[in-house]
Amino acid sequence: MRESALSFLACPPCRASLALDARERAGDGHVMEGALTCHRCGERYPIRGGIPRFVTAVPETAARFGVQWKTFAHMARYQESWLRSWLEPLGPVDFAGKTVLEAGCGKGRHTVVVAGWGAKAVVALDLGDAVDVAFQHTRAIPSVHVVQGDLLAAPVLGGLDVVFSVGVLHHLPEPRAGFEALRRLVRAGGKLAIWVYGRESNEWIVKLVDPVRLKLTARMPPRALYWLSLPPSAALSAATRLWRRWMPYGEYLAKLGSLPLREVHNIVFDQLVAPIAHYLPESEVRSWFEADGLTDVTIAWHNQNSWRGSATVAGRS
DSSP states (O other), X not given: OOGXXXXXXXXXXXXXXXXXXXXXXXXXXXXXXXXXXXXXXXXXXEEETTEEBOOSSXXXXXXXXXXXXXXXXXXXXXXXXXXXXXXXXXXXXXXXXXXXXXXXXXXXXXXXXXXXXXXXXXXXXEXXXXXXXXXXXXXXXXXXXXXXXXXXXXXBOOOEEEEEXXXXXXXSSSHHHHHHHHHTXXXXXXXXXEEEXXXXXXXXXXXXXXXXXXXXXXGSOHHHHHHHHHHHHHHHHHHHHHSGGGSSSHHHHHHHTTSXXXXXXXXXXXXXXXXXXXXXXXXXXXXXXXXXXXXEEEEEEETTTEEXXXXXXXXOO
């Protein structure tokens, strides 16, 4: 971590600022080993591998996603266009010069994009070991601070300009609780944006795929799931190139048809690896945005299979 990260970090239980004890520094300015100590309660949090660690145990879902992002660690040009579609109507202008929290950064693919849009600072937060991959992908970007922590008790001071979370809230035990935790971190006048799985059009997944995921694939060793998911990924990749115009999810499958097999494999693996995955109806997602103090609300049906939403935080309820 860079010392400049101290401007954004806080002790999760008491929200106080932190003192740095740096034991090992790298030539690029990162503190690679050391600790952070809360000025108020005295709690100490280790810095290992250049990353502040605010968790002592990683839940199973986050642990399995950590394996995923270490397995599918590739970066690609198309990740910017995909992020734009998940955040719309927010775009680069909303991030330029802003302090940003990415809640659930995975391997850092979106972190790199947002930093490239000119964000003043990006705190890239993830609960699992994916942070190790994110750190490697963003280490040379001065504005990025990778942190391991829980978004439900995010180790950040708050008052941020933009908070966004793509593909994360639906993997929490209580997605609404995650949304509310993120809303509290946005300053008045700041922006909040999320993207989640939708229930509409995905009823067949809930009925047919979810039982298989819960009883089998989410319990498999990730390496075994990697090989199990490869043949259907190859079949899907071929189908989207040849017959997508006659298939459901036409808009989404058209996008898949433009991706290399490794990315399609990543997407299929992603659908099967998690012990928790909620497919959320429009009514539930809309209810999150009905909270007092949210204005300029935009909720849209995305790719015929998911919901994206954004708002301005005008004040506190």
